[in-house]
Amino acid sequence: xxxxxxxxxxxxxxxxxxxxxxxxxxxxxxxxxxxxxxxxxxxxxxxxxxxxxxxxxxxxxxxxxxxxxxxxxxxxxxxxxxxxxxxxxxxxxxxxxxxxxxxxxxxxxxxxxxxxxxxxxxxxxxxxxxxxxxxxxxxxxxxxxxxxxxxxxxxxxxxxxxxxxxxxxxxxxxxxxxxxxxxxxxxxxxxxxxxxxxxxxxxxxxxxxxxxxxxxxxxxxxxxxxxxxxxxxxxxxxxxxxxxxxxxxxxxxxxxxxxxxxxxxxxxxxxxxxxxxxxxxxxxxxxxxxxxxxxxxxxxxxxxxxxxxxxxxxxxxxxxxxxxxxxxxxxxxxxxxxxxxxxxxxxxxxxxxxxxxxxxxxxxxxxxxxxxxxxxxxxxxxxxxxxxxxxxxxxxxxxxxxxxxxxxxxxxxxxxxxxxxxxxxxxxxx
Amino acid sequence: xxxxxxxxxxxxxxxxxxxxxxxxxxxxxxxxxxxxxxxxxxxxxxxxxxxxxxxxxxxxxxxxxxxxxxxxxxxxxxxxxxxxxxxxxxxxxxxxxxxxxxxxxxxxxxxxxxxxxxxxxxxxxxxxxxxxxxxxxxxxxxxxxxxxxxxxxxxxxxxxxxxxxxxxxxxxxxxxxxxxxxxxxxxxxxxxxxxxxxxxxxxxxxxxxxxxxxxx
Numbered sequence: 001x002x003x004x005x006x007x008x009x010x011x012x013x014x015x016x017x018x019x020x021x022x023x024x025x026x027x028x029x030x031x032x033x034x035x036x037x038x039x040x041x042x043x044x045x046x047x048x049x050x051x052x053x054x055x056x057x058x059x060x061x062x063x064x065x066x067x068x069x070x071x072x073x074x075x076x077x078x079x080x081x082x083x084x085x086x087x088x089x090x091x092x093x094x095x096x097x098x099x100x101x102x103x104x105x106x107x108x109x110x111x112x113x114x115x116x117x118x119x120x121x122x123x124x125x126x127x128x129x130x131x132x133x134x135x136x137x138x139x140x141x142x143x144x145x146x147x148x149x150x151x152x153x154x155x156x157x158x159x160x161x162x163x164x165x166x167x168x169x170x171x172x173x174x175x176x177x178x179x180x181x182x183x184x185x186x187x188x189x190x191x192x193x194x195x196x197x198x199x200x201x202x203x204x205x206x207x208x209x210x211x212x213x214x215x216x217x218x219x220x221x222x223x224x225x226x227x228x229x230x231x232x233x234x235x236x237x238x239x240x241x242x243x244x245x246x247x248x249x250x251x252x253x254x255x256x257x258x259x260x261x262x263x264x265x266x267x268x269x270x271x272x273x274x275x276x277x278x279x280x281x282x283x284x285x286x287x288x289x290x291x292x293x294x295x296x297x298x299x300x301x302x303x304x305x306x307x308x309x310x311x312x313x314x315x316x317x318x319x320x321x322x323x324x325x326x327x328x329x330x331x332x333x334x335x336x337x338x339x340x341x342x343x344x345x346x347x348x349x350x351x352x353x354x355x356x357x358x359x360x361x362x363x364x365x366x367x368x369x370x371x372x373x374x375x376x377x378x379x380x381x382x383x384x385x386x387x388x389x390x391x392x393x394x395x396x397x398x399x400x401x402x403x404x405x406x407x408x409x410x411x412x413x414x415x416x417x418x419x420x421x422x423x424x425x426x427x428x429x430x
Numbered sequence: 431x432x433x434x435x436x437x438x439x440x441x442x443x444x445x446x447x448x449x450x451x452x453x454x455x456x457x458x459x460x461x462x463x464x465x466x467x468x469x470x471x472x473x474x475x476x477x478x479x480x481x482x483x484x485x486x487x488x489x490x491x492x493x494x495x496x497x498x499x500x501x502x503x504x505x506x507x508x509x510x511x512x513x514x515x516x517x518x519x520x521x522x523x524x525x526x527x528x529x530x531x532x533x534x535x536x537x538x539x540x541x542x543x544x545x546x547x548x549x550x551x552x553x554x555x556x557x558x559x560x561x562x563x564x565x566x567x568x569x570x571x572x573x574x575x576x577x578x579x580x581x582x583x584x585x586x587x588x589x590x591x592x593x594x595x596x597x598x599x600x601x602x603x604x605x606x607x608x609x610x611x612x613x614x615x616x617x618x619x620x621x622x623x624x625x626x627x628x629x630x631x632x633x634x635x636x637x638x639x640x641x642x643x644x645x646x
Contacts, residue, residue, distance in 0.1 A: 057559065060551035106556035113541075114566055149449070279479055279530020292478070297500065298450060298507065364451050364498055364507055366480065375481050377496060390483040390496075400533045429556060 064102050070094055076414070078107045084181065084418070085425020089402070093411060101406045101414075103399055108429035116389040121147050121221055121356040124389065129215035132393060132427030134177060137170040137206075138369035139427075140219035142376040142391070145300055145365035147221045150358040150380050153350050159223035160301040161343040166206060166218060167367075168332045168339070172243075173199040174370035175283075175325040175332075176250070178422045182322060183254055185415035186263055194250045198243075205235040221356055223349030236340075244333060251326055264319040268405050268417035271316060278404065279397045282372025284421055287324040288316035294368040306338050318420040325422075355384050371395050371422055393430065395423035433473055438464065444511075453509040458495065461512035462522040468499060468508065469527055476501040476508055482524075482534035484542040486516075486568045493519050493544060514544060523549040541566035 056062040067073060076089040086107035092100040112131055116124045124147075128139040141163060148154060155163070173195075180195030203213045208231040210218035218225050254260050270280065275288040285292055293310045295303040311327040313320035358380040366375035372394030381387040398421040405417060434445060434454060444455035456464050468476045476499035485494045493514040498507055514521055523546040524531045535546045536555040543564035546552055554561060563570055 057553050058551050061553065106554075106558070109556040111565060114570075276477060277529055279528055292500075297502075361448075362453075362509075363448070364481075364509060366498075366507070373480055375498065377481060377483055377498070379485060388485045390481070390485075392481040392483070396533055396537075397530055400530060404529075 064090070064092065064100055067092065071099060074411070078104075084423055085428075087399075087423075087425050087428070089414065089418075091406075091411065091414065096410050096412075098406045098409055098411060098414065101403045103402055105396075105399075105429055108425050110430065112430050113389055113391060117386055120384045121151075121358070121386065122354075124386065125219055125221070126215075126217050128391065129217060130426055131391065131430060132369065132371065132374075132395065132424045133214065134174045134424050135170050135370050135374075135427075136214065136216050137167045137218065138367060138374055140216070141167055142365050142367045142374050143378070143389075144219040144221055145367065146363045146376040146378045147356070147358070147386075149363040149365060150361055150378055151221065151352070151356055152358070153222050153352065155223045155301070156347045156350055157302070157344045158227070158346045159348040159350075161339050162224050162228060162348060163219065164302055164306070165228075165336060165339045165343075166209070166216075166224075168335050169202050169206060171370045172329055172332050172336075173202040175329045176247075178325050178370075178419070179250060179254065179322060181422075182264075182318075182416065182419040183260070185419040186260070188254070188260070191250060191253050194246070194253070198246060198250075201235070201239050205232055205239060208232045208235060220349060220352075222352040223347070225349075227348045240333075240336070244330075247326070247329055247333075254322070255326070261319065263413070263416060264322060264420070265315075265317055267318045267413060268409065268420060269315070269317045270401060270405065274401075274404065275316070278401050280372070280401060281394050281397065282368065282370070283324045283328060284321055284372065284398055284401075286311065287313045287321040289314045294366050294373055298366060300365070300367060302339075302342075305342065306335055308335055318416055321420040321422075357382060357384055369394060371398065371424065371427070391430065393427040395421075395425075395427040399423045399428060433471075437467055437471065437474070447506070450505070451507045451509050452504075453511065455511045455513065458512040458514040458521045461495065461497075461510065462524050462527070464510065464512075465497060465499075465524055465527055468510070473503075474501065475503050479524075479528040479531055480507065482531055482538070484538040484544055484566075486542060486566065489516070489567075489569045492516050493542060495521055495538065495544065497524075519544040520547055521545070522547050525549050540564075543567065 056065055065073075071092055071094050074091045074093050076091060078086040078088040088104035088107070090102040090104060091098050110130075112127055116127050119127055124143055125140050128143055129136045131139050144155075144163075176198045177192070177195045180192030183189075183191040206216055206218075207213045209226055209228060210216040211226075270278075270284070270288045272289045275285050275290060280288070281292065289312050291310045291312050294300075295308070296310050308331050311324065311331065313324050360380055360382045362377070362379050364375065364377050366373055368374075373392065374394055375392045377388070377390040377392075378386045379388040399418075401421060402418065406414060409417065434452065438454060438456065444453075446453040468474050478500040479497065480500050481496070481498040483496050485496060487494065493516055495512045495514060497510040497512070499510065500507060512521065519542070521544060523535060525535065525546075525548070532549065532551060533555060535549050536551065536553060538544045539546065539552050540554040540556055541564060553559065557565070
């Protein structure tokens with residue numbers, strides 16, 4: 001039985017066409033003829049709907065859509081609540097066990113790189129905000145560094161410290177939310193509420209310095225938009241005094257929880273070699289035991305002057321990635337204390353013209369975002385907008401692990417494993 | 431730096447550095463071998479692929495696939511620029527070195543139309559499978575932001591080379607494209623082989639609503 005033939009005994013759908021008419025329309029529209037569904041298309045009374053009505057385009061796609069007896073394709077998303085945005089997972093399952101998986105992207109693609117190539121250097125920093133919307137400050141940081149390198153200027157020391165302060169605050173709420181989402185995807189509703197309470201305090205704080213709650217638009221080429229103000233400092237003081245205790249409280253909900261540990265330990269293990277091979281970066285890489293952190297490897301200002309550790313875990317499973325986030329949170333708190341102690345006085349913005357025209361050249365700037373290595377490669381041709389603006393988003397590469405990681409796990413664990421990789425679709429789809 | 435000049439004697443004149451990047455330019459066909467040397471040579475030891483991106487240097491120029499590599503042993507990022515001809519954009523894949531390059535290569539294929547030979551999964555990543563353009567090429571112009579470009583006002587999905595111009599041939603002096611100097615014979619039309627051309631819309635008999643498909 002082909003996918004398009006009306007089934008015997010079923011009321012024909014008005015959309016079902018007779019075969020000749022369909023073939024004619026397909027030829028007219030230039031679409032290939034429908035392919036017959038593979039064996040095992042009908043299983044336990046379900047009709048196979050996942051197979052596209054075109055020949056497979058690649059070897060991998062053929063492999064994916066070859067369904068053996070007893071296997072079936074299950075579509076997850078793009079509107080699944082646990083997919084952290086609009087993304088589709090195509091699971092090939094044998095009863096409850098996932099045997100293969102494909103990640104289908106593009107539902108949130110806005111072409112930000114192309115937009116940025118048509119914007120001036122100053123306005124690029126507003127376009128990149130909605131990319132990875134849980135780390136907007138980091139999104140602005142890398143382009144700002146790249147453009148400064150292109151233009152041959154450096155932000156004043158105070159601006160560099162303010163930058164480090166806001167990106168560390170951003171990292172704190174991003175990691176806090178990841179812990180919440182991980183629990184939420186496994187059915188625990190409480191931690192996400194604490195995560196959002198914490199996030200709200202931080203975004204209010206950042207709003208008092210930048211004027212916006214989510215898409216901050218705070219960085220400028222050659223500095224930051226505003227100096228710290230009294231409201232920001234008082235909010236920061238209040239938040240900081242209770243933050244360490246609230247991390248401990250949130251952690252107490254999950255870390256020692258019997259069910260949480262049973263569902264996360266020895267689950268979704270990425271080995272050290274696999275992690276390097278697959279290009280995973282950030283907390284996910286460090287949870288597999290590779291001590292790579294851009295802040296240490298290629299320190300950008302002012303991280304060379306600050307003291308912090310690159311923490312690693314050895315297990316590489318979901319639980320290790322969770323513990324890794326908590327440890328990094330504590331490191332961020334340590335960094336924030338140092339930044340507040342060491343912050344110099346002075347201007348927060350270097351002198352730059354309204355329309356920046358760097359000399360022709362190329363610049364690469366990488367930063368450590370909460371999800372890993374976030375880098376920008378910018379090319380200038382001497383004009384007012386970047387000739388090429390390329391962003392490498394870590395979430396995209398983290399997601400690529402899924403087809404390697406998932407086979408052998410249960411459907412219910414898909415969400416836990418995905419949440420532990422912490423992808424943000426705004427960044428994945430650019 | 432010294433190691434690079436030893437290992438890549440041909441490419442030595444293209445070495446270039448800035449404050450934290452070393453750059454080397456190689457022909458695209460040798461990219462995979464060069465990257466294998468860079469990764470496996472114990473003295474070079476660039477174990478991490480930080481980025482892989484494509485750059486379009488304009489319709490008359492070339493493509494470049496730019497790899498950024500990281501190593502603990504060296505204080506700088508290494509940038510490998512592999513040049514690819516624009517007429518025949520083909521390059522060996524590096525998924526056998528870093529399987530993490532798979533999504534990068536799919537993105538480059540999707541956005542620039544560069545074909546990576548040997549990649550098992552070279553599908554479009556973001557755009558739908560039946561999409562036919564390569565949006566990040568420089569000759570793909572945005573209608574609104576490129577207001578001062580020659581293509582201002584042209585809907586990029588309705589590119590002139592895909593129009594069925596034969597339908598205007600019967601119009602004679604009313605032909606909207608005659609004064610623009612555009613070719614009116616069907617042989618000049620670069621059409622897709624699959625023929626995704628719109629049917630002429632049934633406006634009144636003998637009349638064609640020329641304002642619909644005309645550049646504003």
